Amino acid sequence: xxxxxxLAIAILGGTGKEGKxxxxxxxxAGYRVLIGSRSSEKAVKAxxxxxxxxxGSSSVVGTTNPEAARGAEIVVVTVPYSAHRETLESVKDxxxxxxxxxxxxxLVPPKVSKxxxxxxxxxxxxxxxxxxxxxxxxxxxxxxxxxxxxGDEEVECDVLVTGTSKKARAEVLxxxxxxxxxxxxxxxxxxxVVVEGLTSVLININKQYGSTYAGIKITxxxxx
Amino acid sequence: xxxxxxLAIAILGGTGKEGKxxxxxxxxAGYRVLIGSRSSEKAVKAxxxxxxxxxGSSSVVGTTNPEAARGAEIVVVTVPYSAHRETLESVKDxxxxxxxxxxxxxLVPPKVSKxxxxxxxxxxxxxxxxxxxxxxxxxxxxxxxxxxxxGDEEVECDVLVTGTSKKARAEVLxxxxxxxxxxxxxxxxxxxVVVEGLTSVLININKQYGSTYAGIKITxxxxx
Numbered sequence: 018x019x020x021x022x023x024l025a026i027a028i029l030g031g032t033g034k035e036g037k038x039x040x041x042x043x044x045x046a047g048y049r050v051l052i053g054s055r056s057s058e059k060a061v062k063a064x065x066x067x068x069x070x071x072x073g074s075s076s077v078v079g080t081t082n083p084e085a086a087r088g089a090e091i092v093v094v095t096v097p098y099s100a101h102r103e104t105l106e107s108v109k110d111x112x113x114x115x116x117x118x119x120x121x122x123x124l125v126p127p128k129v130s131k132x133x134x135x136x137x138x139x140x141x142x143x144x145x146x147x148x149x150x151x152x153x154x155x156x157x158x159x160x161x162x163x164x165x166x167x168g169d170e171e172v173e174c175d176v177l178v179t180g181t182s183k184k185a186r187a188e189v190l191x192x193x194x195x196x197x198x199x200x201x202x203x204x205x206x207x208x209x210v211v212v213e214g215l216t217s218v219l220i221n222i223n224k225q226y227g228s229t230y231a232g233i234k235i236t237x238x239x240x241x
Numbered sequence: 242x243x244x245x246x247x248l249a250i251a252i253l254g255g256t257g258k259e260g261k262x263x264x265x266x267x268x269x270a271g272y273r274v275l276i277g278s279r280s281s282e283k284a285v286k287a288x289x290x291x292x293x294x295x296x297g298s299s300s301v302v303g304t305t306n307p308e309a310a311r312g313a314e315i316v317v318v319t320v321p322y323s324a325h326r327e328t329l330e331s332v333k334d335x336x337x338x339x340x341x342x343x344x345x346x347x348l349v350p351p352k353v354s355k356x357x358x359x360x361x362x363x364x365x366x367x368x369x370x371x372x373x374x375x376x377x378x379x380x381x382x383x384x385x386x387x388x389x390x391x392g393d394e395e396v397e398c399d400v401l402v403t404g405t406s407k408k409a410r411a412e413v414l415x416x417x418x419x420x421x422x423x424x425x426x427x428x429x430x431x432x433x434v435v436v437e438g439l440t441s442v443l444i445n446i447n448k449q450y451g452s453t454y455a456g457i458k459i460t461x462x463x464x465x
Contacts, residue, residue: 130429131431132431132434174461177442201446202446203445210356210435211356211435211438211442212442215435217435218428218432221426222425222462226462231460231461232460232461234457235443237386237453237455238446238450
């Protein structure tokens with residue numbers, strides 16, 4: 018690619034399937050991607066796997082979660098809910114003044130098809146409580162099957178984007194588009210319960226109807 | 242129509258647009274429909290308006306909310322959230338042993354595009370608390386624009402069905418199909434927060450993107 022490199026995006030827990038899929042799509046779109054993990058060794062390995070799928074001037078590097086958060090303007094967290102609080106606390110200082118994109122669906126095994134939100138109302142609201150006033154928090158990408166992201170096929174699932182300000186949601190809508198998906202401004206951070214909880218509803222549909230990649234599409238509106 | 246009349250369905254608050262739309266579609270499918278209202282006069286008028294749109298042997302009658310609830314096997318509540326508790330308390334005895342379909346989205350004016358659930362977790366869970374163990378409660382139809390129901394056009398919005406048992410959800414999925422819509426078993430009553438809250442998300446999308454009838458469709462799965 019000949020386009021100049023764009024912003025740097027850190028993906029914490031980026032060695033998982035969801036993180037790798039987003040890393041692949043954003044690196045391909047020209048963003049510099051920093052894969053973060055508790056183990057920098059694992060992060061380096063994941064970065065190298067993604068680079069092998071990409072061509073030319075793409076930039077994906079692996080490091081620890083705090084290093085990744087320090088090096089990026091936008092920080093995405095894609096860890097299982099059980100590691101959500103610990104991961105955010107480990108990068109709290111590095112995140113001040115930045116934008117966090119929370120991909121976490123707070124599933125509580127074994128009943129992952131039943132909505133069970135944390136006391137804050139949703140994982141995104143919990144992130145906001147942990148990180149404080151200096152960090153904008155946006156929730157997105159919880160409903161997309163991660164298997165679909167690590168490749169170039171069209172994903173038939175829209176991305177509902179909720180968050181602490183309209184400006185922050187607009188920034189994330191740009192990232193959604195860069196990843197080749199259709200995004201929608203779904204309102205304030207209090208609406209994150211719908212988007213995160215929809216993951217349990219889709220798991221339930223997969224279970225009841227024998228599907229694998231149930232998703233949602235918004236109808237009756239034009240996203241641009 | 243020559244088919245025999247099916248079950249009786251009561252629609253409490255059935256003089257509103259959503260109630261009339263559902264009454265029209267179910268009466269057309271052969272169900273006996275009892276429109277309920279606080280004012281039996283208004284209910285009779287609404288029933289007569291719907292009968293004028295229908296042909297032949299359809300049966301729509303108007304009466305008070307408690308009379309309607311007593312006369313039906315399935316009771317649907319389509320009142321604004323401000324009248325939710327009072328309406329349910331007025332029919333609690335008549336509902337025992339029956340199935341309640343709760344269409345209420347607990348919108349809190351003026352911020353109707355922000356999810357603001359009652360303490361019970363959702364309107365449907367609040368209904369269950371009010372009505373007790375003897376009543377099955379199912380949430381459905383909150384996301385469909387009521388203007389689209391009072392007519393024969395295809396509605397491009399799926400219906401997510403949550404509720405207290407799989408059997409009760411299956412009964413309501415039959416009613417969704419009878420109304421000409423596509424329904425999905427969306428899981429236990431705890432998942433109602435997603436379905437009810439999605440109404441605020443869709444209102445937000447209508448506001449942000451200049452649409453009127455934003456809805457959702459499930460992708461990647463087959464409903465039958």
